[in-house]
Structure formats: C-alpha cells, structure tokens
Amino acid sequence: MTMRIAETLTSELVFVKIKAKERVETIDLLLSELHKIRGVDKETALRDLAANGQAATLRVAVGDNYLAVPHAVTQASKQLVMAVATSPAGILWGEGPDELANVVILLLGPPQTHGLYLRVLSRIARFCKTEGFLPSLLDAQSSLDLIGYLESAESSMEEVAEEPDSPRFCVIGAGPGGMAMAGHLALMGRKVNLYTRNADRLAPVQARGGIDVTGEIQGLAKLDVVTTDPEKAVEHSEVLMIVVPATAHRNIAKIIAPYIKDGQIIVLNPGRTGGALEFAQVLQTVNPVVRPYLAEAQTLLYASRLTNPGQVHIYGIKNSVALAALPAYQTADILPIIRTALPQFVPGDNVLKTGLDNIGAVFHPAITLLNSARIENTNGNFQFYLEGVTPAVASILEAIDQERVAVAEALGIRANTAREWLYLAYNAAGKTLIEAMRANPGYRGINAPSTVHHRYISEDVPASLVPIASIGEMLGVRTPAMRSIIHLASVMHGIDYWAIGRTVDKLGIAGMSVKEIRFLVVGAEMKGPEQKAGNQQAIDYTALVGFGKYGFDGGT
Amino acid sequence: MTMRIAETLTSELVFVKIKAKERVETIDLLLSELHKIRGVDKETALRDLAANGQAATLRVAVGDNYLAVPHAVTQASKQLVMAVATSPAGILWGEGPDELANVVILLLGPPQTHGLYLRVLSRIARFCKTEGFLPSLLDAQSSLDLIGYLESAESSMEEVAEEPDSPRFCVIGAGPGGMAMAGHLALMGRKVNLYTRNADRLAPVQARGGIDVTGEIQGLAKLDVVTTDPEKAVEHSEVLMIVVPATAHRNIAKIIAPYIKDGQIIVLNPGRTGGALEFAQVLQTVNPVVRPYLAEAQTLLYASRLTNPGQVHIYGIKNSVALAALPAYQTADILPIIRTALPQFVPGDNVLKTGLDNIGAVFHPAITLLNSARIENTNGNFQFYLEGVTPAVASILEAIDQERVAVAEALGIRANTAREWLYLAYNAAGKTLIEAMRANPGYRGINAPSTVHHRYISEDVPASLVPIASIGEMLGVRTPAMRSIIHLASVMHGIDYWAIGRTVDKLGIAGMSVKEIRFLVVGAEMKGPEQKAGNQQAIDYTALVGFGKYGFDGGT
Missing domain, CATH: 1.10.1040.10 (N-(1-d-carboxylethyl)-l-norvaline Dehydrogenase; domain 2)
Known part of the structure; x- marks a missing residue:
C-alpha cells in the first residue's frame, strides 16, 4: 500500500484557528469528527492514546511554534486516519501555562497498518524540517488551504509506502550474531535479507541455499536477498538489524546512510554504550534529510558461534533483551513491529539505560x-x-x-x-x-x-x-x-x-549536565531548557523521526 | 678477641693540634708513625685506602666539627691499628676550601680482623653520638689527654669483641628462602643460627637434626642454634640475614632491635623497594644507641620451595645478586665479610638501585x-x-x-x-x-x-x-x-x-628532591646541602654505623 498524507484528510478533518484552549477539548473535537467521518471508536482511541505514554502529550518546538502529534496504534480505527487542528494563539498542551501547542496532528491506525503508521510519523518529522512548515499551516485560512499546502509540500516526496510481507528484516553483519539472527528470523518464516561487506562470508550461505542453523533451533534457513550491496539489502526492509562489532557502527552508518528510507527502523544489536548516539551523528552528517527510527538493544539476543562456513550454532536465545529508541518516547512506536518476530525484545527505558x-x-x-x-x-x-x-x-x-x-x-x-x-x-x-x-x-x-x-x-x-x-x-x-x-x-x-x-x-555529550544528557536521550522530562557551555555539540534529533530537538520545551 | 679502642693507641700514634693543612700530608704523617711503631707498609696501605673509595675522603659533621675516618682492610698491617690526629683549625679534606676535617681517625686491619675492624668503626660511630665527643678530642692538649678521654668515654661500653668462627650467620625466617640460605651456609661449613617466630617450622628441623636440602645442592645441613628466641639467635652472630617477606620487615625490626649489637651486619634478603629505609626507621626508634650496619640485597639468592617439613628444594642459586649498604659507602666495608661465605653477592650501587x-x-x-x-x-x-x-x-x-x-x-x-x-x-x-x-x-x-x-x-x-x-x-x-x-x-x-x-x-622521603634522596642514600655526592620542606622527616643515619647524617657536607 502506498499513500500521501494529504490523501487521508478531508476538509471535515481539518480545523483551522480553533477556539479550543485545552488539550482534552481539542482531542475530543478531532476524535468526534473522526468518529463521524471514519467510524473511529472514541472511547477505545482515548484509552490507547493514554496508554501510549508521552505520545499523547508530547509537543515539539519547530521554529517559533509548537507541534503536537498525539498518536496510537489502536483497534479503534479500521484504517490509518488523521485529523489536524491549528491555533495561532496556542492550545494548553502541557502542565504549565506556557506549554502551548499551535498545530495538532492526530494519527491513529490499527495494528495491521503499523508499518505505514510509522512511515507517516516519519513523513511528519520530515515536514518539520521543511522551511516555513508550521507557519504555513497556521496561516491557512481554511481546511482546503491547509490540505493544499500539505499536497504541495509533499509533491516533491515519494509516496509513503508499506512494504509487502511486513515487517521485512535486513540483517547487517554475518558474524556469529548476524548469522544467528538471520537464521532464526528465516526459520520463523520471515523475509530476511543478509548484508555484509565480506563476500567470503556470504558465498557458503549462497552455496548451501541458506544458513545451516544448529543448536537451540535447527534447520536450513532460507534467505531472501544475500548481498554485499548495501542498497539492495536495505531498500525494501522495514527493520534493519545491525549485528556488527560496535567499533564498526561508524563505518556501517556511513555505508548504509545514503540508502536509508524514511520510517525505517534501525536497531543496533547491541549498541554497547553510546552506539545510537554515535550512529545518529553519522546519519545526520551523511544523509541529513532522511527520517529513520534508531534504537539499540541492550545485548545480543543470541549466544552463538560460527561452526563451519555458512553454519551457525545457537547455544542460547535470551529470554528478554531491552530495546530502547533514541529518543526514548519512540520505543513504544517501534517495538510492536519488532516483537511480531522477536518477542524477546522488551521496552528499555532509554539508550542510556540499555548502554549502561x-x-x-x-x-x-x-x-x-x-x-x-x-x-x-x-x-x-x-x-x-x-x-x-x-x-x-x-x-x-x-x-x-x-x-x-x-x-x-x-x-x-x-x-x-x-x-x-x-x-x-x-x-x-x-x-x-x-x-x-x-x-x-x-x-x-x-x-x-x-x-x-x-x-x-x-x-x-x-x-x-x-x-x-x-x-x-x-x-x-x-x-x-x-x-x-x-x-x-x-x-x-x-x-x-x-x-x-x-x-x-x-x-556529543561533553560538557553537558546530567539534566541535559537525560533530556537529549529521553526527549522529555525537563521542565525548562537548561543552557550550558558545550550543548551546541548536541545532536539535532530532528535528524531522526524523533520530533525532539535539544532545547525544546518538553511535555510530561 | 676482645679489645677497647683506646688500647690500640700509644702516645706516638696520637697527634694533637697538628700543623698539617692537607689530607695527603696528614695521612702521610699518621702512616709514617704506624710504619715506625706497628710495621705498617705505607705504600700498600695508601693503595688500599685509595681502593676503598669514599672511605678515604669522606668527612662527617658531628656537632659543629667534622670527623674523617679513612679506613681500609689491607695486608699492609698484621694487626688492627689506629692513629689519630686533631686540628682545631681544620685540615683541607675535600675538594673545596671549606671542606675541612677537625679530627682524623685512621683505621687499618688485615682481612683476618675484618669482623673486629667493622666493630671498631661501629664504636667510633657510637662515640659520635656521645655529647661533646669531638670538642673533647680537640681540647686535648696532649696525646695522653686524648687517650685518657677515649678511655673514659669507652669505660661505660662493653669491650669490642670479635666472635669466634667468624663470620657467624644468623638466618631470620624459615620460609623457602631462609631455609635455603641456612641450609646452603651450613652445608658450606659455616656456623648458622636459625630464627623464626613460628615454632612449627623449627620442630621438624630440630627433629631431623638439620635442614634436609635437595636440588642444586644436597645434604643434611646441621645448624648451630635453632630457636624462636630472638636474643639467642642474634647474640653471637656477625651477619643477620633477614629472609622474610618485606611486609614483615617492620615487625622483625621491632623484635630484634633490642638485641642488636654494634657492628652487626643486617642484610634484608631482599629489601624489595625501600626495605632498608623502613628498617632503619624502626631501629632508630626502638634502639637509638646501637650502631649496626644495614644493607639490602636486590633479590633473593635462591629459587627454592619447601617440599616437606624440614626440607627445602633449591632449584637454583643466582650467579650474582647486588647488595648495597645504607649509606652506600659502607658496602665496601661489609661486603667482603659476606662474600667469604656467599661470593654471589656483588657490590650494588646503593639501596635505591637495589630497590629499583x-x-x-x-x-x-x-x-x-x-x-x-x-x-x-x-x-x-x-x-x-x-x-x-x-x-x-x-x-x-x-x-x-x-x-x-x-x-x-x-x-x-x-x-x-x-x-x-x-x-x-x-x-x-x-x-x-x-x-x-x-x-x-x-x-x-x-x-x-x-x-x-x-x-x-x-x-x-x-x-x-x-x-x-x-x-x-x-x-x-x-x-x-x-x-x-x-x-x-x-x-x-x-x-x-x-x-x-x-x-x-x-x-621518610616525602617532599624531598631527587638530590636530597640521593644524598640520603648514597651518603655523598652533593656539593652543598639543599634544604627543602619536608626533609625534617629524614632518617638520622648516625643511627647506623653510617657516619653520615642528612645535611652533612659530603666529600667526593
């Protein structure tokens, strides 16, 4: 399925310059209309929005204005739906009287559309980097004006596409960990690509027609694409599982950055300590436009060894490995996708926690x-x-x-x-x-x-x-x-x-205070910005899907 | 053989208020008289004095005056001989015009009297701590006056005694190293005492009638005194070989300090790093009067293991182990005694060198x-x-x-x-x-x-x-x-x-400069005293036979 964001909107679902002054009132307005037009169940939607933690209340500074994107995967809706409201005066969105939101984009989708839903969030993140995005929405005098602006902004972008056979995995790295993960996923019936720079590692896999898995799980694991071409490996994958030594993260980031697509999920297995921070810096430099998700696992899921060429022995699969996104409030967005195949991953607090x-x-x-x-x-x-x-x-x-x-x-x-x-x-x-x-x-x-x-x-x-x-x-x-x-x-x-x-x-955290570091990684929690020498080095997290950016005024 | 220092002198061998202005002239005067009275061979004596390094030129501050004790073990003399000169105005003794000596005591003895000779040096060191010692000698108006003063000063002290069967060893410590050393010395026919605090270690030695030595040398090594009584172990020994872990040095020093005699040689086998400095501090505190020699070996002479109770296996005996006295100029005095039994010991530069x-x-x-x-x-x-x-x-x-x-x-x-x-x-x-x-x-x-x-x-x-x-x-x-x-x-x-x-x-070297530390350990080398905060902590080396004391004006 492919789509453009503007296509999901009708004039009834866009409210410009609303009179509502508060968050609850605004969400009620949008959900009521979604109920009327798209048959969304309001009560279920409200419950799932609340369950999605920060997603419901987070607001992000974009230029001089603030954007809120309440979102949830929910059975309340049969399809992916959106509704938009604007308020040049601002809607009370957080705890304090200054915590306002000027634009609200509500996004809901059933689990079946989870992949698409993530890519729509990614598209919104990319809009945020478009010159004059929020002011243009705020200037819109009518719903149709606003939809027209979105259409024109989106015209230069590809359609948002959900891959078939979702979620499709690309395992990057063919060492003991990568071979175990690719073999495990394939033996469970997933579509799996395998990439490594080392052709010698792939030849026996290609010769055997798959990975020979022994140990805790067993069988010939047939893969989809087995390649040394990063573009081919990455292009149709929804989840990129990086399973290389942490010292290779920087290089792998450089190699795959040009081919990353909006909304793809990148997981470092594991990040060791600080892997996501380092990876994000490279992505931001090499491909500053793209908006992927970035997460790290606390440790490698497998205890495994390469026994023969093309063969991996799995001694054990851990029961539970924490996984955290950068920034942390996205963990809840991406984890369900990964867990459809690997339920061993559980929500980690944040990348500092997984890294430590x-x-x-x-x-x-x-x-x-x-x-x-x-x-x-x-x-x-x-x-x-x-x-x-x-x-x-x-x-x-x-x-x-x-x-x-x-x-x-x-x-x-x-x-x-x-x-x-x-x-x-x-x-x-x-x-x-x-x-x-x-x-x-x-x-x-x-x-x-x-x-x-x-x-x-x-x-x-x-x-x-x-x-x-x-x-x-x-x-x-x-x-x-x-x-x-x-x-x-x-x-x-x-x-x-x-x-x-x-x-x-x-x-990128030298000279930062504990509060600043936590804010960078968690994406919220601090009541007010705390400026300190050195924070100019901070990564710009709008480089990721994360709407947060260092110095923004977080919700609760 | 026992003696008192004053007994070696006759009025011909004492020169009060001499006119000689220089070292060479003074030594010539004393040697000429020793030749006349005692049959000393002047040329041989001069050569052996020169060969004895610093011993010939060193001068030591005692109160406001300076003492020089040129000394050598030499075949030039058939017996232990002394000669004394005083010069209230001072004799040019060192390199510079201010490096004067007021009292000169020349000491010579053949190798057979080496043990006695060391104890006489020790007695002189003890005199130096007697109130008014140098001023009394300088005040003496005649040779007989001076001899009379020495007699009275010595009357409260025991006779200087050389032990029979010299040199007699006391090995302190019955671990693998001590057992090997005691066994080795005894198998070479030396009189050996063995002391340890641990009676269980001694019982099998007493039961067997000696140490069962196996390995590089072999045999039942019969000991003289095997005891847990430090007084008995130490009392007739000329050389105390401390063969305990360095962490026990402090305790062993406390245990044996009350029983140490003037002129005994204490060797730490090995000192590890700083052992002699630490040992000297304890001696100075517990028994400030006694004047032993103190030295440390650079490493343990033996590679050995205890195999059974009362049995030691010697895997190897090193070819060459450096040994250095504190201060360093005494190494030449004491090493020949030790080498009569253990020629593997070679002169070390100083305890910093052996320690490092x-x-x-x-x-x-x-x-x-x-x-x-x-x-x-x-x-x-x-x-x-x-x-x-x-x-x-x-x-x-x-x-x-x-x-x-x-x-x-x-x-x-x-x-x-x-x-x-x-x-x-x-x-x-x-x-x-x-x-x-x-x-x-x-x-x-x-x-x-x-x-x-x-x-x-x-x-x-x-x-x-x-x-x-x-x-x-x-x-x-x-x-x-x-x-x-x-x-x-x-x-x-x-x-x-x-x-x-x-x-x-x-x-005891915190806050000292490199020059100060070297001077403390070497006993000479520095041209002028260098004062610095913290040097008050320095050990008083007149606590040992070393005539040196921190701050004295060393010769070359």
Whole structure:
C-alpha cells in the first residue's frame, strides 16, 4: 500500500484557528469528527492514546511554534486516519501555562497498518524540517488551504509506502550474531535479507541455499536477498538489524546512510554504550534529510558461534533483551513491529539505560585479560564463563560492575547489576555473581576466544568501558577498576583505547549536565531548557523521526 | 678477641693540634708513625685506602666539627691499628676550601680482623653520638689527654669483641628462602643460627637434626642454634640475614632491635623497594644507641620451595645478586665479610638501585593476576614463569618494567631492565623479555602459587609496586600499568594496598628532591646541602654505623 498524507484528510478533518484552549477539548473535537467521518471508536482511541505514554502529550518546538502529534496504534480505527487542528494563539498542551501547542496532528491506525503508521510519523518529522512548515499551516485560512499546502509540500516526496510481507528484516553483519539472527528470523518464516561487506562470508550461505542453523533451533534457513550491496539489502526492509562489532557502527552508518528510507527502523544489536548516539551523528552528517527510527538493544539476543562456513550454532536465545529508541518516547512506536518476530525484545527505558546495562563491558575484557596466558597457551580451549571465572576473577568483575552501576546512578539511572541481569536474561539465579554465572546453562560449552586479540577486548574496551569511564569522569564518579582494565588492555594490544574509544566528546555529550544528557536521550522530562557551555555539540534529533530537538520545551 | 679502642693507641700514634693543612700530608704523617711503631707498609696501605673509595675522603659533621675516618682492610698491617690526629683549625679534606676535617681517625686491619675492624668503626660511630665527643678530642692538649678521654668515654661500653668462627650467620625466617640460605651456609661449613617466630617450622628441623636440602645442592645441613628466641639467635652472630617477606620487615625490626649489637651486619634478603629505609626507621626508634650496619640485597639468592617439613628444594642459586649498604659507602666495608661465605653477592650501587632493580615487582603481581583463574582452577599446577607468561602477559610485564626503569631514571639511576637482569642473574639471554624468560633453566619446574592469596601479591604489591609508583608520583613519572596492577590486586584481595603499602611517607622521603634522596642514600655526592620542606622527616643515619647524617657536607 502506498499513500500521501494529504490523501487521508478531508476538509471535515481539518480545523483551522480553533477556539479550543485545552488539550482534552481539542482531542475530543478531532476524535468526534473522526468518529463521524471514519467510524473511529472514541472511547477505545482515548484509552490507547493514554496508554501510549508521552505520545499523547508530547509537543515539539519547530521554529517559533509548537507541534503536537498525539498518536496510537489502536483497534479503534479500521484504517490509518488523521485529523489536524491549528491555533495561532496556542492550545494548553502541557502542565504549565506556557506549554502551548499551535498545530495538532492526530494519527491513529490499527495494528495491521503499523508499518505505514510509522512511515507517516516519519513523513511528519520530515515536514518539520521543511522551511516555513508550521507557519504555513497556521496561516491557512481554511481546511482546503491547509490540505493544499500539505499536497504541495509533499509533491516533491515519494509516496509513503508499506512494504509487502511486513515487517521485512535486513540483517547487517554475518558474524556469529548476524548469522544467528538471520537464521532464526528465516526459520520463523520471515523475509530476511543478509548484508555484509565480506563476500567470503556470504558465498557458503549462497552455496548451501541458506544458513545451516544448529543448536537451540535447527534447520536450513532460507534467505531472501544475500548481498554485499548495501542498497539492495536495505531498500525494501522495514527493520534493519545491525549485528556488527560496535567499533564498526561508524563505518556501517556511513555505508548504509545514503540508502536509508524514511520510517525505517534501525536497531543496533547491541549498541554497547553510546552506539545510537554515535550512529545518529553519522546519519545526520551523511544523509541529513532522511527520517529513520534508531534504537539499540541492550545485548545480543543470541549466544552463538560460527561452526563451519555458512553454519551457525545457537547455544542460547535470551529470554528478554531491552530495546530502547533514541529518543526514548519512540520505543513504544517501534517495538510492536519488532516483537511480531522477536518477542524477546522488551521496552528499555532509554539508550542510556540499555548502554549502561552493558554486561559485556563487565565480563568480556576482564575475563579475557585475567585469563590471557591460558588463552594463549590453550588457544582458548577452556570454558570462558565457567573455568575462566573463579572467585578472584569474580571479585574484579564485581568491582567493575559496581563502578558501572555507580555511573548509571549519577545519570539518574538504576542499572541492573550483572547478577540481576543473569536472572532477567537467562533465569540464572545465585546469591553471588559467580554463583549466578555458574547457574547459567547458556554459558556451558562456550569456550574462551582462541586469542587475546579478540573483540572481547578490541570492541568492549573502546565501545563499552571507555564510554562508561569517560561519562564517570565527567560526572565525578571514580572508575579505577575499569581504568585499570582499559590501560592493561591498551598495553596488551598496543592500541590506546582511550584515544580511539567512545569518550564523551565522541558521544556529543561533553560538557553537558546530567539534566541535559537525560533530556537529549529521553526527549522529555525537563521542565525548562537548561543552557550550558558545550550543548551546541548536541545532536539535532530532528535528524531522526524523533520530533525532539535539544532545547525544546518538553511535555510530561 | 676482645679489645677497647683506646688500647690500640700509644702516645706516638696520637697527634694533637697538628700543623698539617692537607689530607695527603696528614695521612702521610699518621702512616709514617704506624710504619715506625706497628710495621705498617705505607705504600700498600695508601693503595688500599685509595681502593676503598669514599672511605678515604669522606668527612662527617658531628656537632659543629667534622670527623674523617679513612679506613681500609689491607695486608699492609698484621694487626688492627689506629692513629689519630686533631686540628682545631681544620685540615683541607675535600675538594673545596671549606671542606675541612677537625679530627682524623685512621683505621687499618688485615682481612683476618675484618669482623673486629667493622666493630671498631661501629664504636667510633657510637662515640659520635656521645655529647661533646669531638670538642673533647680537640681540647686535648696532649696525646695522653686524648687517650685518657677515649678511655673514659669507652669505660661505660662493653669491650669490642670479635666472635669466634667468624663470620657467624644468623638466618631470620624459615620460609623457602631462609631455609635455603641456612641450609646452603651450613652445608658450606659455616656456623648458622636459625630464627623464626613460628615454632612449627623449627620442630621438624630440630627433629631431623638439620635442614634436609635437595636440588642444586644436597645434604643434611646441621645448624648451630635453632630457636624462636630472638636474643639467642642474634647474640653471637656477625651477619643477620633477614629472609622474610618485606611486609614483615617492620615487625622483625621491632623484635630484634633490642638485641642488636654494634657492628652487626643486617642484610634484608631482599629489601624489595625501600626495605632498608623502613628498617632503619624502626631501629632508630626502638634502639637509638646501637650502631649496626644495614644493607639490602636486590633479590633473593635462591629459587627454592619447601617440599616437606624440614626440607627445602633449591632449584637454583643466582650467579650474582647486588647488595648495597645504607649509606652506600659502607658496602665496601661489609661486603667482603659476606662474600667469604656467599661470593654471589656483588657490590650494588646503593639501596635505591637495589630497590629499583626489583624484578619481583615486575613479574610476581602481574603474572599472578593475569593467571588468577587458572591458579584457582588448577591450584597453581602449571609453570609460573613459562606457561604463565605468553606474549600477551609479557607485553604487560614490559610496560611495568619500562615504568620501573623510568622512575629509576628520574632518581638518576640506570636500573637494569628485566631482560638484562635475567642475563646477569641467570645467564639467560634472549632478544625479548619472553625469550629470555624461556631461556632461563632456573624457571623450569617452578609452579604457580596454589592460590592468588600469596606473597606474590600480598608482599610485592605493597612493598615493591607501591613504593615505585609512589616515588614516580612524587617525581612526576607516570606509572599507569603499575597502578592498574595495584588497583586490581587490591580489589582481588579486598585490601587497599596503597593505604598499607610503602609510600614515600613511610619511606621518610616525602617532599624531598631527587638530590636530597640521593644524598640520603648514597651518603655523598652533593656539593652543598639543599634544604627543602619536608626533609625534617629524614632518617638520622648516625643511627647506623653510617657516619653520615642528612645535611652533612659530603666529600667526593
């Protein structure tokens, strides 16, 4: 199905210069008309709007005016519907007397149209960047004027299209994680594309006619498009699952940015710490027009290893992995789409939380380092999480974990401890960290890497420990255990991981206060803008579907 | 043999208020008379005085006057001889016009009297602390006056005594190192006492009638006194070999200090870093009168392990271990005594050099830490220096080693690299550190400790890494690899090793300049005193036989 936004409107559904002064009154006006014209069930719609959290109350500064886009996926409507109201004087939208909205776009759609619905939101986000968009709507003297303006603004854009076989996934990366995810999705009957820059990885998949999946799930997983061409891989996909080392995020962002479409969902699996922030910066630079969704998973869904060319063994699939959008209020919009295939994903609070609930940061570098001689003696022929973790090693892991939780706390985030995470992700319980690790069947059979020159250090140090320690430094939280590991890892690899890692500068948050950082990531929560030196570096989040922008006046 | 100093003098050998204005002239005067009265060979005596380095030219401030004690062990004399000269106006003793000596005591003795000779030097050091000592000598109007003053000053002191069977050793500590040293000395026919606080360690030795030595040397080593009574152990010993963990130095010093005799030689095997400084402070507090010699070895002479109760296996005896006295100019005085039994000891530059040539600091904590899981999995059943050190581990060892060498360099000391040390101590050569380690047969068969709660961390971190890193901090030398190891070790043991370790405060050198520190340890070298805040904490080195004292005007 394809459409243009203006086509969903009729003059009855557009109210210019309304007299209503308050949010509830305005939404009632719009829903009443949608009921009359499109048969929308008002009561159900109101309940689902309320359930959608911030989506109902958020307003965004666009130029000198404010836009509100109350939206919900709801059975109240049989089709995707919109209604618009304008108020040059402003409608009371938030808690305070100054929190006004000048333009209101109400969007509702049934679950079947979820893909389309996301792309319509994305289209609205793109409108926001069009010169004079809100003033033009506010200037409209009649409904038809307004619809005419929308039609002309949209004329230079493609139609909003929903892909067939929705949602269609594109997995980017053909390492153990990417192969597991592509195989898993395909074995569940999903249309899956697989992209990697490395043709050698794809040849055996193409030769076998799919991915040979063994372990927890099994079978030959037939894929749709298997390619080294980023354009082909991305073009008809609704969800782009990035499953590459975090140190490759920047490059992958550069490679796929030109081919991203409005409303596509990009998920970093996982972001490690700060992945979405870094990814957003590249997107904004390379393709400043496009309006995708961007999210990160807290960890990789799979414990898996490549066993033979074209073959992946899945040791375990986690029960529950948090996923958060940037900004956070979009999580509720995109998660249902992803969960149709992968219900293991659950809503994460925000990307700071998913980034700081980074258990790889705690486990991987320290265990590797503290077993380095054994790894080199045995080529990793011992069980990494079981034999590699003894009380002495666990004491270091616990110190790193405490530092991570303390940095999160300084950001106002209650991070899960590693022990809590083992329970949430693997149902592995224990009174101490080491007990919980030993109680985790998912760790059985996972050997150590065959070399210390491995992503457990080369990825987790610069993309996990460095950003956490760097944020800690900025906020005055000491992280001596992390710093010790970072330094020893740098010596061991002969690479200055502080220099190449994701420091607060690279995350675009240097010099920001805790309030400013939270606002950037959460998209709301702050009552008034708080200006501080350095915030000019902040990412412009209208680069994403996120309507928010640093410094805007958030709702509640 | 017992004696009093005054007994060695006759009126011919004492010159009061001499006219001589220069050092050469004065020594010639004294030697001429010694030749006449005692048959000393002048030419040989002059050559051996010159060969004794600083001993011939050093002068020490005692109150407002200066004492010079040119001394040498020499075949020029058949017996221990002394001669004295006084010059209220001062004799030009050093390089500059202000470097005068007011009293000169020339001491010579053949090698057979070396023990006595050291005790006479010690007696002179004790005189220096007697109220009005130099002024009384300078006031003497005649030779007999002066001898009479010495007699009365000495009347309250015991006779200077040389022990029979000299040199007699007391080994303090019955761990692997102490048992090896006591066994080795006894098997070479030396009289050896063995002391430890731990009666359980001694019982099997007493039951067997000696130490059962296996390995590089073999046999039942019969000891003289085996005791837990420090007084009995120490009383007739000329050389006290302290072979305990460096963390026990402070306690051992407190235990033996009351029983130390003038002229006894105390050797810390090894001192780790700063051991002699810390030991001297305790001696000065507990027994401020006594005048022993104090030295430290750069490392333990033996690679050994206790195999059964009363049994020690010696894997290797190093070729060459540096030993340095505090202050450094006494090394030449005491080393010949020690070398009669243990010629492996060679002169070290000074205790900063032996303390910084501390290879245990480089190897022990890092290898233990980086093999901690394996140690706990296997109870240390792998070869510590061979299997425990792979290229990854060696890269960390090299970083720590570079930091150690850099701290030494900041103190004006050219420390041996670990690789150089392996060659010097074990004849183990290699192009890289790991090659040299693998070329060392002394490392074969040495397993890892059975637990990470071992002196490789509990001793080497607080007594080696902490002092080096702390000195580095004071001098502006960065030691991030050491600090990383210190921190991770502290976490692993649940002990704040920075808090309990030998920081510059505990070494009594906080706030001192490089020049001040070097002067303290070397006893000479600086042309003029350099005053700086904090030097009040400096140890008073007249507490040792060292005639030096911080702030005195050293010779060259």
